Amino acid sequence: MMSAMNLEPMAEEQARLRTTLDADQKTLQSLGYAQELLRRMSGFSNFAISFSMICILAGGITSFQLGLCSVGGAAMGLGWPLGCLFSLGFALAMGQVASAFPTAGGLYHWASILGGRGWGWLTAWFNLAGLVTVMAAINVGAYLFAQSALGPLVGLDPAHLTPTRAGLLQLCGVMIITLSQALFNHLGIKLTTRLTDFSGYLIFGVSVALTVALLAYTPHFEPSRLWTFINYSGPRGGGVWPQGNSLGWLFLLGLLLPAYTVTGFDASAHISEETIGAAENVPRSMVRAVLYSGLFGWVMICAIVLAIPNLDQAAAQGAEIGRAHV
Secondary structure (H helix, E strand, C coil), rough: HHHHHHHHHHHHHHHHHHHHHHHCCCCCCHHHCCCCCCCEEEEHHHHHHHHHHHHHHHHHCHHHHHHHHHHHHHHEEEEEEHHHHHHHHHHHHHHHHHHHHHCCCCCCHHHHHHHHHHHHHHHHHHHHHHHHHHHHHHHHHHHHHHHHHHHHHHHCCHHHHHHHHHHHHHHHHHHHHHHHHHHHHHHHHHHHHHHHHHHHHHHHHHHHHHHHHHHHHCCCCCCCHHCCCCCCCHHCCCCCCCCCHHHHHHHHHHHHHHHHHCCCCCCHHHHHHHHHCCHHHHHHHHHHHHHHHHHHHHHHHHHHHHCCCCCCHHCCCCHHHHHHHC
């Protein structure tokens, strides 16, 4: 009796899944082509890939100087939510298109459908160029971070390397990282899904832990830092931005911090054909990825600003601010 009762919810769930998969297949047929890729990604997995692409830990911390060295804490307290609102507007617009055209290929396929083959071709090349350059930048950043964090532990001090040896090691390191990504991609969507799911939980957990630790160990709070404008251009800000007297212009430059960070959420659209219930889950995932990244990222970087002992000294470090003792 108990076994039969336990099987009923499972049967109902399988029936709902089958209905959803049939609806996904019919949607693709109505758009002119047949289902080819395996649909194994849940709504959370689709969200996790955009949340991982945004990655507030990587973007929010490694690009932190772009905000602080413009107008100080106001770039985080006021600029971050403003920049995220722009990203949210793009996510809402893209989500509307994705709900109507839940197809693999994302942006360039949409451009081909809505604007013609020429726009699709142009969008595809811009998208490919952006993917290659962004991936290269991320992999170089990952290598440099690993070198700084782990190099001294194995007797490899970056400060004592010759330019030739440092360049060769960086080339080899970036190649290994890139080849590992290609391998994971080749092994299929099942492994990729597990990695992105884990990445989503990891980013969320580490962000919360880091924020709590910063707030718990901050000796004193100065909330006014988050809305006070300070001109940190030129040498005062480590040369991150050229010397200027316009706080308005510097504030706009500081918006590059959220603009660089809260991007890449179109990743959800690129895997539409591998997502169950794509017409609903893809747009929801893009919007949620921007909302959660914007909110948790804002709290995290505000906590960093509040935890810095001396803003003037921190800003003067410029691009080296990530190594500041907070």
